[in-house]
Amino acid sequence: xxxxxxxxxxxxxxxxxxxxxxxxxxxxxxxxxxxxxxxxxxxxxxxxxxxxxxxxxxxxxxxxxxxxxxxxxxxxxxxxxxxxxxxxxxxxxxxxxxxxxxxxxxxxxxxxxxxxxxxxxxxxxxxxxxxxxxxxxxxxxxxxxxxxxxxxxxxxxxxxxxxxxxxxxxxxxxxxxxxxxxxxxxxxxxxxxxxxxxxxxxxxxxxxxxxxxxxxxxxxxxxxxxxxxxxxxxxxxx
Amino acid sequence: xxxxxxxxxxxxxxxxxxxxxxxxxxxxxxxxxxxxxxxxxxxxxxxxxxxxxxxxxxxxxxxxxxxxxxxxxxxxxxxxxxxxxxxxxxxxxxxxxxxxxxxxxxxxxxxxxxxxxxxxxxxxxxxxxxxxxxxxxxxxxxxxxxxxxxxxxxxxxxxxxxxxxxxxxxxxxxxxxxxxxxxxxxxxxxxxxxxxxxxxxxxxxxxxxxxxxxxxxxxxxxxxxxxxxxxxxxxxxx
DNA sequence: TCGTTTTTTGAATCTGGTTCAAAATATGCC
DNA sequence: GGCATATTTTGAACCAGATTCAAAAAACGA
Numbered sequence: 001x002x003x004x005x006x007x008x009x010x011x012x013x014x015x016x017x018x019x020x021x022x023x024x025x026x027x028x029x030x031x032x033x034x035x036x037x038x039x040x041x042x043x044x045x046x047x048x049x050x051x052x053x054x055x056x057x058x059x060x061x062x063x064x065x066x067x068x069x070x071x072x073x074x075x076x077x078x079x080x081x082x083x084x085x086x087x088x089x090x091x092x093x094x095x096x097x098x099x100x101x102x103x104x105x106x107x108x109x110x111x112x113x114x115x116x117x118x119x120x121x122x123x124x125x126x127x128x129x130x131x132x133x134x135x136x137x138x139x140x141x142x143x144x145x146x147x148x149x150x151x152x153x154x155x156x157x158x159x160x161x162x163x164x165x166x167x168x169x170x171x172x173x174x175x176x177x178x179x180x181x182x183x184x185x186x187x188x189x190x191x192x193x194x195x196x197x198x199x200x201x202x203x204x205x206x207x208x209x210x211x212x213x214x215x216x217x218x219x220x221x222x223x224x225x226x227x228x229x230x231x232x233x234x235x236x237x238x
Numbered sequence: 239x240x241x242x243x244x245x246x247x248x249x250x251x252x253x254x255x256x257x258x259x260x261x262x263x264x265x266x267x268x269x270x271x272x273x274x275x276x277x278x279x280x281x282x283x284x285x286x287x288x289x290x291x292x293x294x295x296x297x298x299x300x301x302x303x304x305x306x307x308x309x310x311x312x313x314x315x316x317x318x319x320x321x322x323x324x325x326x327x328x329x330x331x332x333x334x335x336x337x338x339x340x341x342x343x344x345x346x347x348x349x350x351x352x353x354x355x356x357x358x359x360x361x362x363x364x365x366x367x368x369x370x371x372x373x374x375x376x377x378x379x380x381x382x383x384x385x386x387x388x389x390x391x392x393x394x395x396x397x398x399x400x401x402x403x404x405x406x407x408x409x410x411x412x413x414x415x416x417x418x419x420x421x422x423x424x425x426x427x428x429x430x431x432x433x434x435x436x437x438x439x440x441x442x443x444x445x446x447x448x449x450x451x452x453x454x455x456x457x458x459x460x461x462x463x464x465x466x467x468x469x470x471x472x473x474x475x476x
Numbered sequence: 477t478c479g480t481t482t483t484t485t486g487a488a489t490c491t492g493g494t495t496c497a498a499a500a501t502a503t504g505c506c
Numbered sequence: 507g508g509c510a511t512a513t514t515t516t517g518a519a520c521c522a523g524a525t526t527c528a529a530a531a532a533a534c535g536a
Contacts, residue, residue, distance in 0.1 A: 047517065056493080109354075132422055159455075159456060170417065179412060200406075201406035205410070205442055208444065273524085278486095286484065480534080484532080487528100488528100499514105500515070504512095
């Protein structure tokens with residue numbers, strides 16, 4: 001019946017209100033400061049109502065993550081559509097990642113936190129599934145690019161599965177973000193901050209996979225050009 | 239005077255008692271369950287006494303991490319002494335890492351948690367410094383190996399700094415652990431669990447750096463032999 | 477031995493997440 | 507509309523557990 005449809009929609013709207021507001025509060029004072037009661041009040045609802053949407057604070061944080069990753073996905077989908085040599089496309093993923101993380105620094109911190117056992121275990125099973133689901137399309141796109149490379153003869157898997165190669169690039173991205181994000185780490189070891197370090201290492205990895213065309217890192221401008229080109233395509237104002 | 243020396247030593251012993259007991263409790267029921275009052279009681283001290291050693295629960299967790307990384311370091315130091323081609327040595331770091339993490343699964347989870355902003359910010363400044371200090375020697379060893387490779391002509395940095403190359407391997411290790419450790423992720427994307435995926439990607443990265451001698455991944459046995467050899471050297475009963 | 481300083485104690489405090497009985501609202505029926 | 511029933515919302519009470527701090531105990535020094 002029509003009534004219950006409207007109710008459903010209203011419920012959905014309220015959930016978005018909660019999430020929007022939570023995002024604002026987090027942006028303003030960090031996610032550690034987020035308080036359930038404060039959030040509810042800021043939305044003009046009682047605390048209990050908040051708990052009809054989220055089984056716990058952790059569950060809320062995970063919901064926030066899941067929503068954010070939709071944005072994340074959007075970026076990836078743009079790359080999926082892009083007609084370009086496979087090696088440019090896989091690298092575009094890294095550039096997009098990097099840019100996304102730079103803009104959404106809070107998101108990185110949040111995802112780091114959410115993936116923690118302490119948090120993960122405290123969210124509802126449904127939410128965990130939802131979050132894993134969010135990863136699926138991203139995974140599909142990345143391994144799609146790897147597959148394209150193999151099909152077009154740019155990449156000889158040498159017995160490795162598509163996923164294994166995708167995993168490599170993913171791990172390098174992931175690890176770089178973690179290191180970049182660890183308080184004081186780069187400074188302590190005097191590694192220059194910025195994406196280029198990661199970009200170069202990514203190309204070393206891709207070169208090591210024999211992913212054609214190989215990129216010559218001894219010519220810094222080649223990489224710089226490539227990055228510029230990709231940023232342009234992604235319409236990133238770096 | 240002599241008295242205060244003894245006092246100092248007793249204080250130190252008590253701190254170790256707290257840490258040892260905390261480790262046991264964590265091993266038994268996970269670090270989420272760790273409660274300050276429970277821990278104090280288990281050591282036959284009052285809660286307040288615990289707080290004379292650690293400014294907060296987070297501070298305690300970080301102290302635990304710092305102590306663990308001494309073990310971690312030990313492993314690395316063994317590799318530092320090892321007379322072998324640079325490429326074997328850098329790879330040995332990964333194998334050691336991997337093995338260490340397999341054995342000390344709790345430690346990985348803990349370090350993931352501790353590096354989180356929410357936790358990091360809640361520990362004392364001194365503790366944070368201490369933890370960063372722990373990273374120093376590891377960093378020194380890794381970049382030492384990179385340097386050796388360059389000096390011996392196994393590796394042409396092509397303008398990259400020693401640290402940049404070390405960062406690459408580190409990030410790949412780090413990222414692999416994070417992915418491996420994320421609940422349900424490997425399963426969701428049907429990537430086989432186990433260290434070999436990471437090992438192969440590490441060699442792709444090293445090959446991409448043109449780190450000699452290159453390793454031929456199309457011959458699975460070559461890598462297997464190498465791993466076996468290194469495990470033997472590290473006296474790891476895999 | 478006694479006054480002073482340091483250390484230890486653990487009950488009280490405080491914070492903030494979570495619950496749930498009561499109140500409010502919506503729904504369906506005549 | 508008016509009424510009985512079901513659903514939703516409310517927010518004060520509850521609770522867990524980290525942290526504090528005034529009082530008690532112990533150590534020290536003369």
